[in-house]
Amino acid sequence: MKSHQSINEQPMSMTQHPMQGASKFSTKSTKDAKEWLEDLACRFAAVEINMTTGWRKIYLYLDEQAAKWWRENQGNFEDWYSFKKIFEEEHSPSLASIRATAAKDMADRKQGKSEPLTAYYHDKIKLIKRYETNMPEAQQLEWLQAGMWHTTLEEFLKYTITSTKELKNYAIQIEAKQSLLAKIKAEQDEEERTARLVQQAQQIGEQPRYVPPYQRNTGSYADNRSMPNNQWVSQQPPEWHNRCYQCGTFGHIGRDCHSHYSKNFRGE
Template identity: 20%
Template sequence: MNQFKACGLRRDDQIEAIPLLLEDDAYLWYADNSDAIFNFETFTKLFLQQFKSTISSSTSSKGGTGTLVTTVPDYSSTSHLQRTVADEIIKKPTYFRGSQDDVHDWLDKLEQRFTMANWNDEQKLRYISIHLQDDAYRWWMQTSTSIKTWSAFITAITQAFGSTKVQELAFEQLKWYKQTVNQSITQYYDKIIELCKKVDPVMPDSLKLKYLMVGVKESLKMHVALQDPKTTEAFLLSAKKIEDVLSITKTNNELSDNDITIINATGYQNQVRDRATFTRTSNNKFNQKNPWNANASRTRTNSSQGIPVGNNANRQNKFSNSTRSTQKLGACYNCGTPGHYARDCTRPHFQ
């Protein structure tokens, strides 16, 4: 209670902080009874009922200075979200059972949750046992006394349950992996880091950086090398900025090319329109100066359309009328006299 007051925690915050302060038997008791604990007063009552004798004996043996845990996190600077995530990590562990599970995937998921809760390596190692089951838990019970750091735990559990074939395959991929044309720098970075973890969960950051520099595409490599990043995070930050700049430059160039294409197309259309206008204007002026040419053109046009013109038309009309009237009256073709046919005519031809 004094520590809560020193941190300035409200009652609501105190009950949320409780799971992070318990370990071993105390935490297991809390996990079994959390549904019945609605506020800090309820927790205090149930907790004293369960551990009163233990606390009394501990107090008497240590002169009244006994505490549940040796360190208390500073929750005054911890966000509500981080405390909520931390509570979820404890209430709903990410289980690992042994060889039947992928140890690398499990570690990745676990690290993501630990990062969201802002846990340090000491807190990770303290609560790791609740995430282990079956073969993995039995292994932990046998080796936990010799594992004192989080990095040592990662190395040990990877060696115990990691597949050598998976590790060898990841190493081959890592050696030859190159960033593809359509792959963003973030996607490339995530893939390289994933392969590095499978090859060696505790691979030094400097070695990861070398793999990142080797496989990055040529359009970025020179620019990133000039920035001389010292860490993988610095590499990603520099590469993303350069990628954004190059993307903007490419977009501007494409827009400029489109503008030039539109201008050229518009200029060509204007040239065609001006040429057609000039041709029509020239023809009109020429016809005005030479009216006979216009008449001749109209005459040729009319002739081509079957319209009779001038004397030829008159002669054609007369001939057609004469022929039709001669055929209609039955006149002789030999002498021209109506009333009989040429076969019956007794007169000489065209007399």
């Protein structure tokens, strides 16, 4: 029968994959305490550690200040559920802190020079909702305008837009227009490139071909030796193909050679 060892006695392997990615909870961060606990509980379950008793090992994943808080208050924790409730209440960031962080993020979020307006819009709306869920439409538009790229803003101000929905539709139309213009320009560039290539080919065809002096109407066999191989061969006498490699003359091949040299070579 397999013995069940207490979590306090069972060594926790820090090299197992599920626990390698576990981050320590810091009291100075804006990390949500509830989400952090849920993530850690999932990792404990992956290495078969039950949170009913495993929660007592959570102090290993707390930074110095949070671990100090643990030592001072561990007597108040009866079980996992009581610890979870107290931990979340103690370490959840205050509303003022959340709003301050969201306000800074909204102010820092600017549209990039080549960034699509729709991408900027969706990202900025998320920050606005984090700051205030029910922010008035007019105020949301002010935040959105504050971060627009200057050329986008100049174009935007030409229209009367009174809601974020109208701004979203405007952004979609603008990007569709830009995409169409880019496609047209690409087609025009390709047509111009093709026209230049055709013109260059025509100019090359109209230029007179340079013929070296030694190839100009001489008809000489010696003068034609510098011509391309296919042209040079075509102007040779038909018997050129029957040149003897024994005596070097034309009209027969080596095995039919009757010269004195070839006889001596064959030992006749």
